[in-house]
Amino acid sequence: MPEGKKSFMQNMKEVIYGMAAHDMSRYAIRTRASMEHLFILITMGDMIGVPILPPYYSLRLLPYVVPQIATWKRRLLREKDISDAMF
């Protein structure tokens, strides 16, 4: 079978995944993302003025959330997003 072409079975697998599980996994990913933001809020809340205990140990977690900080702040500042209505 040439490189790049999918077998019939492979295609079937993906179609079935798309029909049955894609919605579920998208939902799970979204929930996971919300939780991620909740997590940053309860560990790094100081950053946006929510006092959080205890700062010493939150610093330990800081390196891991560095890339998410910007999205997190944006998300918290916006009440609703147009995509919420669309999907």
Next chain:
Amino acid sequence: MGLKAIFEQNPERRYIMFGGKGGLGKTTFSAATAYWLASRGKKVLVFSVDPQASLSDIFQKDIFGKGPVKIMENLWAQEVDADQHIKQYQGEIRQKILDMYGFDEVPDEIEQYIQAASAEPAMEESAIFDAVVDIVVEGSYDYYIYDLVPLGHALYYLSMAKVYDEWINKITKLREEMREYEEMVSRLKREKETEEDQILKELQYIRTRINASSRILTDREQTAFFFVVIPEEMILLDTQKAAGLFAKFDVPISGYVVNRVVPHELLQQVIPAYLRNRIEMQDKYILQIHEMFGKQVAAFVPELERDVTGLGMIEKLADIMYAE
């Protein structure tokens, strides 16, 4: 029961704490106890978690922020320098961020957070808390003697262990739930393994640190907590209140040591009315102490002819405290 008997009958109690209002002799008793244990061949570390520690003064040696310093055979003393500890810790966090993402410098926003978090008053307390975990977890001494900060702070320190514990349990649970969602996605997409969650690993590490510390503070088998009091009304009332609060945090109270008792023998001499009045006042409160604390009174320590600094005076005091 006397102090000597308490120590001899409970050899497994290796975390010793003296608590009480400021200036009543906590550091002095810590030093004398450390001296007594060390001279009986036990390996002892006496350490202070007080930002204004005075172990340096009593041992007449500058030990602030220098780690455990050997004072004599079997006896080490340590004063935690919280500022230094925080600076070093901040440095480690910055380095980790640089290493993880290959940055040349820490992003502004993040740097500001590191600075702001470190300026919070709770930061110093937590840093000390963490330093203490380092000290006691290392574990190569027979005895650890905590020279505690004055009562209010000690209570804060104790309650912090509980608050941390609850905080960490909640966020660990949240993190584990997040993990479940991640695994669900992986299963649905038929991916092999989800990446290991580094944050969850950190949380579990933090939890072991916090548990180690709060377990020691409330361990009936291994911990002995002594209150230092003097025969004066205000001190007794405050101590009674504090003892109630300590009991709430499950801190096992092993006894009360009464300090600064003016020797009764003086009454046989010609002494000024001033001194006579003080002895009478103390007699009244000593009676009250017996009523309040009963058999828990472990020792009466007289007012000495001079302040206790240097090993000579510490030895003299230890002989009095740990007499038969």
